Amino acid sequence: MNASNGPIARLSGLVKRFPMGRGHFTALRGIDLQIMPGEFTGVVGPSGSGKTTLLNIIGSLDTPSEGSAVVLGRSIGELSHKQAADLRNHHIGFIFQTFNLLPVYSVYENVEFPLLLLRKPAEERRKAVLEMLEWVGLSDKIRSRPSQLSGGECQRVAIARAMVKKPGIVLADEPTANLDADNSHHILKTMVRMNENFGTTFCFATHDEKVIRYLRRKILLEDGRVTKDETVKKPRLRRAGT
Template sequence: MEKLAGQNKKKSFREPGTDSTYLIKTENLSKIYPIGLTTLTALDNINLAFVKGDFAGLVGPSGSGKTTLLNILGSLDSPTTGSAVVMGKKVETLTHREAAGLRNHHIGFIFQTFNLLPVYSVYENVEFPLLLQNFSSSGRKKLVMDALEWVGLADRAFSKPLQLSGGQSQRVAIARAIVKNPELVLADEPTANLDAENSRNIMDTMARLNENLKTTFIFATHDEKVMRYLKRIITLNDGRVAKDERAAGEGT
């Protein structure tokens, strides 16, 4: 994994005047959706900061704003008011192209339903973010195989997603998220579709990545099994931070 860590040096992406202490910082962040003539406040005055190497989880019941916050931190969405600075970039001021660039170079995503591209092989799925970055063919091959080895799927490189189990599919998604060695990985309910054993494997894999590469992981989850791995648990309730506490992060 050291190979993965060393190969992909990132250019500074930070906007002048932003706080370099934090990887992510939100200030008075709110997200309000118009619903007909009324509005729904999904996030209300969120003030959070994450540093490099965090292994944090956003927990809370359905509708508490976990996924919305994760989407904003991943520059897939923007706040209605307030600010979210991600790796020195203000998400609310990014153009679509800039947001795409931020996601492509610095953020890895892991989804509940894996979101693998069905017509591509495992290898091609993992290779995809590197293709968008115009990596050379030999560079891509090495990084992809390293990432697949890391998640223990090097021998399934040329299988199609439909030929994989749920656990294997999620490991491919992890490989795809980490192949570009991002500073930040956002995982939305990564174990929701997995059984206990696969969930444990997945969380072990991500904990190792966090440990070895110092990649920052932020989860949105209400899975007890995930929570046992977290070093920081942020509880959201009705769009507000109800609790922000350190945890043991010991896994099983």
């Protein structure tokens, strides 16, 4: 269960099939993979290659059809709905392409939401939320609603929400797809800083070059198979304004 003692996620012979008509579509075809604590890694590949499916299984939002996926010591395929929810609640943060903020909540309330689920005391919640909003540079927007924010700001709220409970791993599915270059780099830098400061593992699913440049490990997924897994010693980080 302790992430520091072993891989955050260990996937062996992972297969995922979806029913389609009378047959099925195979999205993942025998994935063997390990994600270690503190990694800033990304599953890279073209659309339809299975990136999101892989992230969903790691995030216990979905289950494998075959093989095993052990995340933070728990076998995803064997978890009940409640156990899966508990795993997500305590240890996994999500960032989505479309932000998926709760529209009727303020920025503060959106970030506070995971802590409410964890039944943290009010004072602890307040402190954690304000700290996280400070990290993403939205301290002045705590009362704003998502509809009053720009896309970049929404994604920063989503990052704060994913990070506020200090999860073992943050799964980011195309986090920059709806953002312009400046905002993309801004949020990626924020995530890099968080990774460095908190030691949080980040795992992306992306085909965006801007994101790929930041990754320290790139797992190339093609047609449901890992075709390349490379570690980048020094990511080619973008200079401001370029």
